Amino acid sequence: MKPEPELVLTGCFSGCNWPLFSTRLLEAQLQTQTRQHRDELEALHTQIELLKDDIEKKQELLNYTSSLSPEAKVEYSVQQEITRLTNDNLDLKELVEKLEKNERKLKKQLRIYMKKVQELAAAQAAAQSGSSKGELTRQVTLQRKEKDFEGMLEYMKEDEALLIKTLITDIRPSSVAATVPCLPAYILFMCIRHADYVNDDQKVESLLTSTINAIKKVLKRNNDDFEMMSFWLANSSRLLHCLKQYSGEEAFMTQNTPKQNEHCLKNFDLAEYRQVLSDLSIQIYQQLIKVAEGIIQPMIVSAMLESESIPSLAGVKPMGYRNRSSSMDTDADGPTTYTLQGLIRQLSQFNSIMRDQGLDPEIVGQVFRQLFHCINAVTLNNLLLRKDVCSWSAGMQLRYNTSQLEEWLRANNLFQSKASATLEPIIQAAQLLQVKKKTSQDAEAICSLCTALTVQQIVKILNLYTPLNEFEERVTVSFIRNIQSNLQERNDPPQLLMDTKHTFPVLFPYAPSALNLETMHIPASLGLDFLIRV
Numbered sequence: 001m002k003p004e005p006e007l008v009l010t011g012c013f014s015g016c017n018w019p020l021f022s023t024r025l026l027e028a029q030l031q032t033q034t035r036q037h038r039d040e041l042e043a044l045h046t047q048i049e050l051l052k053d054d055i056e057k058k059q060e061l062l063n064y065t066s067s068l069s070p071e072a073k074v075e076y077s078v079q080q081e082i083t084r085l086t087n088d089n090l091d092l093k094e095l096v097e098k099l100e101k102n103e104r105k106l107k108k109q110l111r112i113y114m115k116k117v118q119e120l121a122a123a124q125a126a127a128q129s130g131s132s133k134g135e136l137t138r139q140v141t142l143q144r145k146e147k148d149f150e151g152m153l154e155y156m157k158e159d160e161a162l163l164i165k166t167l168i169t170d171i172r173p174s175s176v177a178a179t180v181p182c183l184p185a186y187i188l189f190m191c192i193r194h195a196d197y198v199n200d201d202q203k204v205e206s207l208l209t210s211t212i213n214a215i216k217k218v219l220k221r222n223n224d225d226f227e228m229m230s231f232w233l234a235n236s237s238r239l240l241h242c243l244k245q246y247s248g249e250e251a252f253m254t255q256n257t258p259k260q261n262e263h264c265l266k267n268f269d270l271a272e273y274r275q276v277l278s279d280l281s282i283q284i285y286q287q288l289i290k291v292a293e294g295i296i297q298p299m300i301v302s303a304m305l306e307s308e309s310i311p312s313l314a315g316v317k318p319m320g321y322r323n324r325s326s327s328m329d330t331d332a333d334g335p336t337t338y339t340l341q342g343l344i345r346q347l348s349q350f351n352s353i354m355r356d357q358g359l360d361p362e363i364v365g366q367v368f369r370q371l372f373h374c375i376n377a378v379t380l381n382n383l384l385l386r387k388d389v390c391s392w393s394a395g396m397q398l399r400y401n402t403s404q405l406e407e408w409l410r411a412n413n414l415f416q417s418k419a420s421a422t423l424e425p426i427i428q429a430a431q432l433l434q435v436k437k438k439t440s441q442d443a444e445a446i447c448s449l450c451t452a453l454t455v456q457q458i459v460k461i462l463n464l465y466t467p468l469n470e471f472e473e474r475v476t477v478s479f480i481r482n483i484q485s486n487l488q489e490r491n492d493p494p495q496l497l498m499d500t501k502h503t504f505p506v507l508f509p510y511a512p513s514a515l516n517l518e519t520m521h522i523p524a525s526l527g528l529d530f531l532i533r534v
Contacts (some may be wrong), residue, residue, distance in 0.1 A: 151263055151517025152194035152534040153187065159530050160207060163191070166527055168214040173231040173357060179523055181358025182238035186520055187528070189242040193517075194534055196265045208273050211239075212280060219284060226295065227353055229288040234359040236284060237508055240277040243270050245512045255512045263517055278508065285506050289367065293374050296346055299338040304379040304401050304426075305389045307339045340401050344408055347371070351412055360511045365417025370504055372405070373422040377498040380426050384457060384496060390464035392472075395433025402427050424452040425498070432461055437475045443482040454492035458483060 065073050155163055167184050176183050188211055195203040215232055222228040244252045248264040347368070354364045379398075383389055389398075402423050409415045428450045435449070436442045450458050462475045462483065522528055 149518050149533050151190055151520065152197055153190040154194045154532040154534050155191060155530060157203065157206075160203075160210060162530065163207075163528070164210050164214045168211065168218060171526075173227055175525065176523075177356070180515065180520070181356070182235050183520075183522075185235040185238035185242065186515070186517065187522065187531075188239060189246070190517055190520065191531070192243075192270075193246070193263065193265065196267050197534075199267045201268060204268055204270075208270070212276060215280065219287065223287065224291055224294075226288065226291045226350065227357075229284060229291055230354045230359060231357050233281060233284040233288055233363070234354070234357045236277060236281045237360060237363065238358065238513070240274060240281060240508065241511055241513065243274050243277070244510055247271075247274075252510065252512070257516070259516060259518070281508055282506055285363070285367075286503070289370050289503070292350060292367070292371055296343065296371065297374065297378060299343045299346065300375050300378040301382050302338040303340045303343040304375065304398065305382060305386075305394065307337065308397065309340045309404070310397055310400050340404060343375075344404065347408065348412075351414075360509075361413075362507075362509050362511070365414055365419065366504070366506055368409070368414050369417050369419040369422060372419040373502065373504070374500060375405070376422050376424075376426050377500040377502070380429060380457070381497045381500065383426070383429055384460050384464070387464045387466055390433060390461055391466050392434055392468055395430045398426060399430035399434070402430065425457075428452050429457075429461060432458065433465065437462065437465070437479055438473070440482055443479060443486060446483060447486045454496075455484065455487045455490055456492065456494075456496045458487070460496060 065076060068076060167187060171184060180186065188207070191207060192204055195207065215236060219229065219232060245256065245260070246264045247270065248266075253261055253264070350367070350371075351364065354367065355361075383398075388394075405423060406415070406420050409417070409420055432446060432450055432453070435446060437446070446458070453461075459480055462480050465475050467474055522531070
């Protein structure tokens with residue numbers, strides 16, 4: 001028979017002190033309720049404190065705004081609303097980023113699952129095929145026959161942004177220093193070739209537009225980096241040359257090999273993009289000159305007029321200037337001086353960077369022609385404004401320095417770049433400081449010698465000329481007037497100083513490459529494994 005419930009309860013607590021158990025149970029319940037009430041009270045206190053702070057802030061805001069004019073109140077309210085909307089916008093942006101991250105994660109999982117489904121379906125199909133062909137006992141692999149590489153690179157349209165990012169936005173010159181010079185330009189052209197080969201005009205237009213815009217952004221971000229400027233000047237001009245060399249126009253095909261002629265573009269005329277690339281190259285060149293001049297300008301006066309590169313002339317200064325400090329002596333810790341060798345080292349560094357990056361020799365020559373003009377103009381202008389460097393010894397020193405610069409041009413195969421011709425004014429100024437200045441025959445010799453100097457500059461240097469000692473005579477007024485009368489027929493410009501900002505027109509002569517595109521190797525370190533060799 002089933003026992004009664006009351007009897008079972010009685011049996012369970014037969015050995016217990018029932019009053020004591022009930023008391024402990026009530027105490028536990030009271031403690032739990034007490035903790036709950038305490039937590040609720042603490043939450044209420046916290047809420048009250050927050051409300052108090054809010055009330056205080058609103059009271060302060062009310063007191064502040066009550067003292068403002070109506071216009072100021074409106075402006076302050078607008079500012080408060082802008083702040084609130086900005087905070088809300090940041091919160092929403094953070095939420096969107098979280099959702100996008102979750103979306104990418106889900107898409108990745110979906111791709112994985114789809115791949116697994118495809119693999120499973122393929123495995124089932126293979127199993128069915130194997131069961132239907134029981135006579136095939138050995139597994140075989142179907143291999144694709146390797147075709148000859150035709151110097152074209154294919155990429156999916158959705159990979160264009162990655163191509164631009166890898167090859168332009170994120171690339172550093174050092175990462176391709178050991179490869180073929182101008183490798184990014186060649187890779188971009190091989191991608192353009194394939195888009196032309198498949199007759200995809202949208203792909204060609206998109207790639208060229210994205211390339212030009214990306215180069216502009218990189219240069220804007222690195223507008224004071226000479227190495228980066230030189231790198232993209234070399235690649236932009238090389239891409240321009242490739243578009244000409246493989247355009248199919250007979251004028252640009254005369255130096256091509258038969259294989260290179262086979263690689264010419266088939267479907268599109270990119271002459272308009274060539275003009276855009278030419279304009280971009282000119283902009284980069286101008287910025288390169290600006291950066292280089294900014295680097296060497298602080299060095300010119302000290303290196304050309306103040307440094308004592310001839311030991312025998314050390315300490316030989318004109319009367320009244322024996323204890324004169326250098327014009328660079330502006331630092332309490334010592335003068336900041338530059339030597340001629342320091343200036344030449346900087347020029348050598350520019351030359352090495354441009355040549356290592358594959359910049360055309362003609363463009364390199366134009367760069368140094370512009371830089372030597374800057375050296376000449378800054379040196380001559382300072383000579384025309386400083387009496388302490390208008391002496392026989394200063395003329396000797398200046399002539400020696402210019403000869404060192406000419407020798408550097410010869411050693412670096414740059415003497416034919418017309419850079420040496422820009423030094424002619426300071427060379428003649430140095431000679432003017434050294435020749436005799438007494439007789440009418442001396443005046444005639446000076447007139448025939450100083451063809452690169454204006455009459456105003458010649459007269460100014462003669463007026464500033466300072467004897468080395470009391471035994472040397474000053475230039476007489478009659479001698480200077482004799483010079484002026486002999487040169488009165490000259491039609492010189494009125495300004496005394498040279499224009500340091502004058503720029504020579506830049507030309508980018510066509511320079512085809514002897515490199516065959518089918519021999520091009522792309523290093524794995526560039527991360528361009530999504531490109532397909534065609």
